[in-house]
Amino acid sequence: MNTTKFKKNSHKLEVTLSGDFNLNAVSMITEELADRKELSVDLTHSRFVNTKAIIFLHKLMTSNPPTKVNLKNAPRIFFELLNALGLHNEWNLNEIIEP
Amino acid sequence: MEAHLYLEAKLPMVGSVTDFTYKWCVNMGLDENEAARMALAVDEILTDVVLYAFKEETGYVEIWYQYTFSEIEIIIQENGEPFEPECHSYSSEQAISEGNFEGASFECVRKMTDHFLFLNHGMHGKEYRLVKQFDSLDIRERIEAQVDDYKNETDLAEENYYLLTPATTEDAEDIAKLIYRSYGYTYLKDDLYFPKRIEMAIRHEYKFGIIVRTMSGGPAGYFAVVKSTDSRIGEVGEAVVSPQHRNRGLMKRMLNKLIEMSRRRGLLGLFGEALTVHTYSQKVNEKFGFKSTAMVIAKTPKRTFKGMDTENTDIISVVIDFLPLIRQWERPVFIPENYRDILTDIYAQFKIPFIPSARKQKPAKELKDSELNLKIFYEKSSALIVANNIGSAFEASCNRLLRSVEELNLTSVYVDLPLNGLRIDSAIQWLRENRFIFSGVMPLFHRESDYLRLQRIEAEIDFEKIQTHSSISQKIKKLVEYEYNEIQKKQP
Numbered sequence: 229m230n231t232t233k234f235k236k237n238s239h240k241l242e243v244t245l246s247g248d249f250n251l252n253a254v255s256m257i258t259e260e261l262a263d264r265k266e267l268s269v270d271l272t273h274s275r276f277v278n279t280k281a282i283i284f285l286h287k288l289m290t291s292n293p294p295t296k297v298n299l300k301n302a303p304r305i306f307f308e309l310l311n312a313l314g315l316h317n318e319w320n321l322n323e324i325i326e327p
Numbered sequence: 328m329e330a331h332l333y334l335e336a337k338l339p340m341v342g343s344v345t346d347f348t349y350k351w352c353v354n355m356g357l358d359e360n361e362a363a364r365m366a367l368a369v370d371e372i373l374t375d376v377v378l379y380a381f382k383e384e385t386g387y388v389e390i391w392y393q394y395t396f397s398e399i400e401i402i403i404q405e406n407g408e409p410f411e412p413e414c415h416s417y418s419s420e421q422a423i424s425e426g427n428f429e430g431a432s433f434e435c436v437r438k439m440t441d442h443f444l445f446l447n448h449g450m451h452g453k454e455y456r457l458v459k460q461f462d463s464l465d466i467r468e469r470i471e472a473q474v475d476d477y478k479n480e481t482d483l484a485e486e487n488y489y490l491l492t493p494a495t496t497e498d499a500e501d502i503a504k505l506i507y508r509s510y511g512y513t514y515l516k517d518d519l520y521f522p523k524r525i526e527m528a529i530r531h532e533y534k535f536g537i538i539v540r541t542m543s544g545g546p547a548g549y550f551a552v553v554k555s556t557d558s559r560i561g562e563v564g565e566a567v568v569s570p571q572h573r574n575r576g577l578m579k580r581m582l583n584k585l586i587e588m589s590r591r592r593g594l595l596g597l598f599g600e601a602l603t604v605h606t607y608s609q610k611v612n613e614k615f616g617f618k619s620t621a622m623v624i625a626k627t628p629k630r631t632f633k634g635m636d637t638e639n640t641d642i643i644s645v646v647i648d649f650l651p652l653i654r655q656w657e658r659p660v661f662i663p664e665n666y667r668d669i670l671t672d673i674y675a676q677f678k679i680p681f682i683p684s685a686r687k688q689k690p691a692k693e694l695k696d697s698e699l700n701l702k703i704f705y706e707k708s709s710a711l712i713v714a715n716n717i718g719s720a721f722e723a724s725c726n727r728l729l730r731s732v733e734e735l736n737l738t739s740v741y742v743d744l745p746l747n748g749l750r751i752d753s754a755i756q757w758l759r760e761n762r763f764i765f766s767g768v769m770p771l772f773h774r775e776s777d778y779l780r781l782q783r784i785e786a787e788i789d790f791e792k793i794q795t796h797s798s799i800s801q802k803i804k805k806l807v808e809y810e811y812n813e814i815q816k817k818q819p
Contacts, residue, residue: 248366251374252342275349275363278370279431287426305363305439312438313431314419 232256240266249277249306254284261295268298268326277306282313289319300326328354328531329556330392336381336405338374344390345370348401355394356461356527364439365401365459371432371439372403372455380407380453393556396518396528397706398441398460406452412445442705446731451696451724458705461524489547489577491584494536499526501546502538502567509567515602515643517706519565528553535588536565537581539572547572550581552589552597557713557773560596561589563612582615586650595653596771600645609646609796617648618676619800621767622793622807624784625709625739642738642786644793646800649770655682659746659777663755666765666779669806673768676799697721701728708738713773717748722757729761738786743769743778755781764810767803784811 232253235242241264245253249271261267267288271277288295299306302325310316330351334340345366352362369390376388384407391402417430437443442458494502499522506519518524528534536551548568552561563585568577589597599617601608609619625642658681662670674681698715710732712725729740742758744751746768758781766780790808795801 247342248345248370250342250345250370251378252338275359276367276370278367278374279428279435280374283428283431286422286428290426303363304360305367308364308438309367309435312434313417313422313428315422318423 234260236260236264239264240268242268242270244270244272245274247273247275249274249281251278251280254281258284264295265293266296266298268300270300271303271306272301274303275305276303277309279309279313282309282315286315286319289324297324298326299324329394332388332390332392334388334390336373336377336386336388336407338377341370341373341377344373348392351392352399352459355399355531356523357399357459358462361459361462365399365457368436368439368443368457369401369403371435372457375432376403376405376407380405380410382408394531394533396461396524396533397521398458401457403455403457404452409447410453411447444703444731444735446701446728448724448731449727451727456703461521488542489572489575489580490540490542491537491580492540493588494529494538494549494551496526496529498538498546498549499523499529502549505546505549505567505569509569514567516565534565535592537584537588539568539577539581541572548577548581550578550585552585552594554594555772558771558775559594560598560771561594563597563599578611579614582611586615586652590652595775596649596651598650598770598772599648601648603644603646603793603795606794606796609648609800612648612650613797615650617650618673619646619767619795619797619803620649620673620770621647621780622795622800622803623647623741623766623780624782624788624793624807624811625786642788644788646795646803647767647769651677651679651770653679655680657682657776661746661748661751663746663751663779665752665755665759669765669802670768670779672799672802697724699724699728701732703732703735703737705735708736709740710735710737711741711743713743713778714745714748714754715774717744717750717754719750721750721754725754725757726761736785738784740783740785741766742781742783743773744781745773746777746779751779755779759810762814764814765803765806 232246233244241261243257249269285297289297310319332344334344348369349362349366352365353359357365373388380386386405386407389404393400393402412433415430415433417434421427422431436457440457441460444456446454446456448454502525503520503522506514534551534553536549538546539548541547549565551565552563553565554561563582566578586597599608599612601612622644624644656677656679697718697720700713700715702711704710712728714721732740742763744754748754763781763783766782769778769780772778788811793804795804
């Protein structure tokens, strides 16, 4: 069974989620992130990103000072949900999404 | 395969449930993306239930996973803090400008499902219904160009030798082609145009059937029994004989086989929903010993029939014909006073011995709650409420369910009442006051017991177009028409 992996330094947290990006994952990341201002999440094993995770990321990116967010291998449903919530134009996806 | 989960409303269980949901959806035939959408919708509901419905308290959630040939439905029930989703609508402007994401979960659920319904059951809690329809290949799109070629096919028309075998998943595409080539776009059961749906239904044993092939292997006919999910009976439906092979007794041979297979599988009875746009099916059913027990009006919204020697653009109604496969039949404990004559006539048709029912209901004073189950048939624009018992709070519970489906503007709503219910007379009285009319007896339809069906029709019905064959079905039609007209007179 996969487990969520964390890699961190003083300013950046890198996470490889073992499952969906849901409220449980948000809680784990919040704890590990602490005051770091850069977050990278690998979503290779995630079938979806739920609204709690999107709200969490949105708040990180719009906080003062903002946290830089980077998402890898985001599932298709993530983009659908972002669109449904009207955030697709608000988020700078060119910077956030890693191809 | 249907499933039922009963879980403590705690955050750690959400992941397990979404994993199960995803796998169940894939197993039932959804593709991985659609299954993930359904899993996300369930995650959203459960997360909010844990966060807001129960907060720090211990609570429980029940989840039902239900399958039909065209869709899957997930029903989540909880009885936490009251909540009204209409008071929490999502606004992207507020989310962006104020960081206020209220209503985001429900917005997500609506986008990820084909239908989403919230039902408030008052003191009995809340219910969330998530529906996803199968998006499988439609045979009509795939073989349209080949139809003319097929019509010219004559190699089999001379043959008189046929092979009848049980239908397997490998026959699914041939079955869909048979339906399309015989009926064009007009067959009532839309699921039969989708090979994948047929394959899944046979694989999961929701139906079993017979396929007829010629010596050269070409499909010539198909007839199946669709098993009921809440009683050991089945519906004889999905019948087709290719035009080139008609008038050779294939329908009769298939039905004989099906009856034999049904007995071997332990079914207690078979029913047919015979269309009333003509009397052909009713006559065939009668020939095989089926007896008419009910008339269900407005079974589907309006459509046009072709290829059946008739065209009709009215709302479709059916006669329920029933064939018991049991040697003895439990007689209902209570025949409702209002319908004593017609029910006596209906039961008198069956020549098998009736024995007194052993399942008498508890006295009404001991039974307050009514166990009502609501099934919504979105494609048919109808709903069925099954009362598994009639408690003293029946009227309030039923009223709540009727109110909760009002926004769907359904064409018809049916209520099935158990004929072993002590309070059935008062339930009938209340339903009649709420514009319900007679439909008939639904024999062994739920929990292997007989039910009385009442129906409320929100459409104009032209009874001239409803054709009935047997004397009993004519009697039933007369009563249904009389009660329908009485209701119309009272309309403002």
